Amino acid sequence: MTDSELRDCIRQSQESGCRALFDTYFHYVYAIVHHILRDCAGREDVEECVMDVFMDVVRHFDTEHEGSVKAYIGTAAKRRAIDRYRTITSNGRHTVAMETEQLCTLPDRLRVEQSVESTEQNRILLTCVRALGEPDASIIIQKYFYDRNAAEIARVLGLSAAAVRMRCSRAMKRLEKLLSEKGSTL
Numbered sequence: 776m777t778d779s780e781l782r783d784c785i786r787q788s789q790e791s792g793c794r795a796l797f798d799t800y801f802h803y804v805y806a807i808v809h810h811i812l813r814d815c816a817g818r819e820d821v822e823e824c825v826m827d828v829f830m831d832v833v834r835h836f837d838t839e840h841e842g843s844v845k846a847y848i849g850t851a852a853k854r855r856a857i858d859r860y861r862t863i864t865s866n867g868r869h870t871v872a873m874e875t876e877q878l879c880t881l882p883d884r885l886r887v888e889q890s891v892e893s894t895e896q897n898r899i900l901l902t903c904v905r906a907l908g909e910p911d912a913s914i915i916i917q918k919y920f921y922d923r924n925a926a927e928i929a930r931v932l933g934l935s936a937a938a939v940r941m942r943c944s945r946a947m948k949r950l951e952k953l954l955s956e957k958g959s960t961l
Contacts, residue, residue, distance in 0.1 A: 778844045785836065785898045793833050800845065804828050804852045811856035815863045828852045865899035903953040914939055 776784075776799050779906045785792030811857075832851050906914050910932050917928045925936040925943070932939070 781844055789833075793829075796832065796844075796848075797829055798834075800848050803845065804848060807852040808856040808859075810861055811853070812863075814880060815860060820859065820863070824853075824856055827859075828855045831855060833945050855960070900954070903950055903957065906953055907946050907949060910934065911942055911949070912944050915950065916947055918943055 776795055780864050781795055781799065805821070805825050808828065809821050812821050812824060828848070828851050832943050836847070852944075864899065864935055905913065906912075913932060914928055917923045917931065923931075925939040928934075929936040929939045934942075
């Protein structure tokens with residue numbers, strides 16, 4: 776599929792356009808990400824990074840720009856993989872190649888307790904966010920996990936930006952209350 780065909784497909788239907796973009800460039804993005812992360816990350820980390828690349832591209836892709844789609848995606852993949860590499864290697868985690876050619880990530884002993892505590896806090900937080908119900912849970916997730924503004928969230932959920940801001944404010948107060956009942960804080 777050519778660049779102009781991809782742009783037209785995205786303009787006509789974002790869902791089918793994103794699918795075409797993914798189908799066309801998946802192997803290309805995977806190769807770039809794998810090349811950068813192969814010595815420090817497992818297959819799941821590589822696949823997660825690839826999905827993050829496509830989320831970034833879909834979120835920021837300009838259908839009016841006439842530049843090369845492949846170059847744009849390649850640059851996005853390289854930057855996201857480098858960021859992931861820096862995150863993994865700065866956490867003090869070390870990788871050991873196994874005989875089965877899989878990678879095993881071993882955390883430093885001092886960070887094991889912090890990791891367990893953080894995982895438990897994340898589980899509690901997600902449970903409380905889900906307890907808010909819809910659309911409040913979606914608003915909180917979009918705003919704080921995907922870093923979207925009120926206008927973007929409003930467009931996705933079919934609400935006004937003012938309604939999103941108001942619901943977010945109220946949902947955060949309810950979330951704080953739920954978390955304090957569970958003995959956790961934001």
